[in-house]
Amino acid sequence: MAGSYLKEDKSMSQLGSDNYQRENYHVGIYCRLSHEDGETGESNSIGNQKAMLTKYVMDKGWSIADIYIDDGYTGVSFERPGFMRLLQDIKAKKISMVITKDMSRLGRDYIQVGHYIEKFFPENRVRFIAVNDNIDTGNLEGNDMTPFKAVINDMYCKDISKKVRSVFNHKRHEGKFIGAFAPYGYEKDPKDNSHLIIDKEIAPTVRRMFQLYISGYGFTAIAKKLNEEGIPSPAYYKNRKYETFNVGKARVPKWSHSSVKAILKNPVYTGVMAQNKSRKINYKSRKTENLQEKDWIVVEGTHEAIISPEDFKKVKTLMKHKNNDFSGAKKAVKLFSGFAFCGDCGEYMTYTKAPSGNYFLICSGYKRFGKSHCTRHSILEEKLEEMILKDFRKLVRKFADRERLKKKAEQVVNKRKTSKNMYEDELTSVDKRLGDIQVMLKSLYEDKVKGVIDEEQFLEFYNAFNKEKVGLNNRYDELKKFLNITEKQEDKQKKVEQLVDDTLNLKKLNRLILAEMIEKVEVLEFEDIKINYKIKNPCQ
Template sequence: MSMKAAIYCRLSVEDEDRGSSKCISESIQNQQLLLLDYAKKHDYELFAIYVDEDYSGLDSSRPAFVRMLADAQAGYFQVILCKTQSRFTRDMELVERYLHHLFPLWGIRFIGIVDGVDTAERHNKKARQITGLINEWYCEDLSDNIRAVFQKKMQDGQFIGSFACYGYKKDPTDHHRLVIDEPAAQIVQRIYQLYLSGTGVTSIARQLTTEQIPPPSIYKQMQGLKFHSPRSSVHWSVSTIKNILKNPTYTGTLVQGKEKKLSYKSKKMIHLPPECWIRIPGTHPAIISEEDFQTVQNQLQLKRRKKFPKKDAHILSLSHSIHCK
C-alpha cells in the first residue's frame, strides 16, 4: 500500500525579483510540477497540495503551513514533500521543533528533494541543521539589506510609506514624492486656523463631524485607496485632530523612521524617540507655515504641562532608554 504525501509550496519577497530567472524557477507552478513528478516516481499517493504565496519563511502563522501541520498531526498523511528545506521554513527553531522533534513523534517523513533533506536518514540531521542555519542567516542578511535600502531612501528625502498623510497624496509620476491633495489640504488648514483662534480639539472634532466632512480614514477609502483601519468611523476623533496638529509633514518636512522591527524574525514594531527620527526639510510643498506650526506646538505643550505636570518628565526619562539602532 502506497504512503500518502502532502506537497508544500511557498514563494515570498525573499525570492528576490519576481521576473528573474531564479524566481521563475522557484515559482509555485514549477514547485508543484517538480514535487508532483517526484511523488509519482516514488509511488506516493497525493493527499493535498498546500500553498502559501507572499509569506516569509520565518512566518510560523502562514495559513496553508498551519493547516498542513494540523493535518500532519491528525495523521492524514505520512510524508511532506518540499522543493527545499527553505520552502518549509527559514527559521532554525522551526527546523528543530518539527523536523527533529514533532515529525518523528507524528510518524511524518520530511523530504526536501533538491537539497537532499530526508528525516528518514539519521546521518542527514547535521546537514539539515547546517542548512537551517544558512537559511536563517540569509533572512537576517536580507533584512539588513532591505533596512539599509530604506534608510538610504529616507535620508535622500524619499517617501517610503504605503499611504500619504491626510492633506497629501503620492505624486502619480513618482510615488516617493508627496504632492498636495487640495480638498483635504483645505481641511488641514482650517483645523490649524480654528486651533490658533482658540477653538479646542474636542470642539474642532465635533464641528467637522457635524458638517459631515469625511475623516482621514474614510476619505482615503473614498479616493479608492485600499486603506483599512479597525478604528474607521464617520466621526472625527480628538486623537485625529491632535495627530494632524502635531504632524511636521505639513510644513514641508518629511519625518520618517519613527519605528523599527524588534528583530528580523518578529513583526512587532517598537517606537523610537524623536532624536532617532529622520527629518528632511523641503521635500514637498508646505500646507502650514513653520511659524504657525511652532505656535501650535507651543500651545499643545503648554496645555499638556498643565494637565500632566509630572507625567512628562517620567516619559522623557523612559524615551532616552530606547536606542535608535
C-alpha cells in the same frame, strides 16, 4: 538549538514502520516567495515550485491533499496565512506529509524551523521533505546537514535585512518617501513613488483640523466633529482608494483621539520629510520601538506643504499645555489648563463648578491631600481672565509700536485672503465628492438589482455613503457661509486699523494667546496672581 537537530528523536525511530515507511501519504505541498521579489499575484517562481513539487508527488504515487501558498511573505515570520492553514490541517489529521522545494521555503529562522522539524511534525506524525536539500525526516541518517542549512538560511536572512535597512536609510537621508502608503492629505507622485504630492480631495480636511485645534478644539472634539460630518478617516479613505490596504476588523473605521493627534504632530504637512521614527527590535521580530526625535532622519523642503510652519508651531506650542480634566465641569476647552499653577506648592490649578454655575480654579494639591499639603487658593475663572487681560493691556499700550502692529495686521489680512482661497478649494472638492457619491449610490443600487451584492451589503455601503453625503452637505453650507462673510467684510485698510485696535484693547483671551505670550500664571492666596511672560515684562 542547532545541536538538537543532530539528536535522534526516539518517537521518530519508533514510527519508522508505522508512518514514515508507508506509501499512502496525504501530502500538503507548501510554496513560499518573499515579497522582496517584487512580483504580484501568483508569480512565476510560485508556479515553478507548484509544478516541480506536484510532479514529484505524482511520481512517488502519493495523494495531494492540498497546496498551500504564501506569495509575498518573508521567511523570518511564520505568521503567514498559507502556513497557518497548513498547520490547522495537520492538527485536523488531513495531512501526513509536508513537502517544500527547499528548507528555506519553510522558513529562515533556524530556531523556528528546528521546532517544526524536530517537534511539531513528529508529534503530529507528519513526514517532512525538502526536495532540493535532500532532507527527509523519514530517513534520519540523511539529515546530518539539516542544522547547518537552517543556520545558513538564518544568516542569509540577517544579511538581507542589513542590506535592505542600509538602502532604506540612504533613501531617507535623500528625503525620499519609503512608506507603503502616503500620509493622509498626500498621495505618491505617479512619476516618482518616493515623492509626495498634495491630495486635493482631502488636503482641505487636514488644514481644517489644524485651524480647529488652534481655535480651541481638542483631539477628541475634532474627531467627533469629523465623524458627525461623515469625513472619511485615514484608514477608511485608504481602504477606498487602495485595493491593497487592509482596514482590519473595523468595516467603517472612525476618526479617533489618536488618529487626530498623529496628524497634528506630523511635520510632513510643513513640507518636511521626517522618517526613521521607529525601528524593529531585530530582523526576526515584528515588534518596534519608538525613537527619540533627535534620532529621526529629517529632510526639509522635500514636497509641497499643506500647513504653514507658523501654524504647525502654534499647534505644537498648544500641545505642550496639556488639558487637565476637572470634575463637574463641562467637557469643553479649559482656558487655563496647563497654564495656571499654585503659587505656593507648585501643583497645577484644577477646575471645579460652583452651585451658581460659575467655574473656578483651586489648588489640585489641596483638593487631593487637604490642608496638610496646601490651602485652597480659590479664584473664579472670569476674574483670573480679567486680571491677566488688565495686565496684558497695560503692557501692550505702554510698549507696543503701532506701526509694527500695522504691518503684522496687514500680514493677517493677507492670510485671510489665502484662507478664502482655501475655502473655495475645499468647496470645489466637497462638490466633486458629492457628485461621486451620487454616482456610487446609483451604481450600488444597480449592483443590488443584478444580484452582485446582497441586501445586507447594500445597506452597509448605502448607510456609509449616505452618512458621508449628509456630512458633506453640512460642510458645503458651512463653507458657503464662510465665503459670504468674507465677501461682506470691510475694505483692507479698515480691517488693518480694526485689528490694531483689537490688539491694543484686547477683550478676550484664548489658549493660543496664552501659549504665545505666557509661560505660566501663579495663583497666590487672597486672589493675587503672578504672571510669568515668555518675553520680559517691562511693566514689572
